[in-house]
Amino acid sequence: MAFDFSQDHFSLLGLPHTFVLDDAALEAAYRGLQSQYHPDRAASLPDADKRQALQAATRVNEAFQILKSPLSRGRYLLKLAGVDTQEETNTAMPVAFLMQQMEWRESVVEARANQDMAVLDQLAQDLRGERLGLEASLGRCLDEQHDYIGAALIVRKLRFLEKLDQAIGDAIEVLLD
Template sequence: MLDFSHDHFTLFGLPRSYSLDGAALETAYRALQSLYHPDRAAALADADKRLALQAATRVNEAFQTLKSPLNRARYLLQLAGVDTKEETNTSMPAAFLMQQMEWREAVMDARAAQDMAALDQLAGELAGETRVLEHALARELDTRHDYAAAALIVRKLRFLAKLDQEIGDAVEVLLD
């Protein structure tokens, strides 16, 4: 049966690292999913069925956490005992905040002008900035082990994820 005391990385037989082999994660997930799928426990006693369901749920939750770069970073910081304070610490470098305001204004302008090309361009810029921050996050978590710097990057990525959602919402409005 699944050992619920293992962290997500150990569960999938992967090194505890931000930089993750996505194919290895996917392969390990499929193997565990097959092994602990609740249908395999259909003929078992109720207690065993519940355990199988808990194991399948744990495997799915762990996979979703590790699959997402932002969630993986949060999880690594959690394992290191670091609270990202995303809800309470909104202090950011001034240049980052200015860029956020400019992007938000550009989203509102593009939405008002019904300019899909401008929204696509903003989404591309945002994706590029996200990649830059994810590379920095890998460096801080895997190489430098600077968890305070990593927590700041996680908070920045959270801002970008919200902005990306705003762009997606604007695109949906224009497509409707």
């Protein structure tokens, strides 16, 4: 039960090193490796082989989780290219983007205070559209233009949107309770 732990996530799953991935191919590669390295298959093997099977299955799970999320996949591709996204330290954003964030956050607060589920649903839908647009831009930056600085900015924007999406989800949850 040999397993090459030195492979990056794309190589491990036999996928191209690209942002745009075939979801079905990702799922199939994951399922195939999980079947091959599932710890239950090593139940009758020596303890060392059981540990290796568990480590391999864990590594396969990690690779799948990172590659199935566009934000995590973009972040990971940048890491492979040696680019730090500086998500924790670089909060510089274009003014228009920051203004939109402030408007959305104010709308979330107002909708929550007014218990307006329709507004929250619309905000969530608008945010999904914005996120999909940014993900498409991230794909172009990474796969076509090899613009890693631009891609890092988009990753930081997506991180902002992820936090906003969480705030909308929290507001909806409060209203549903």
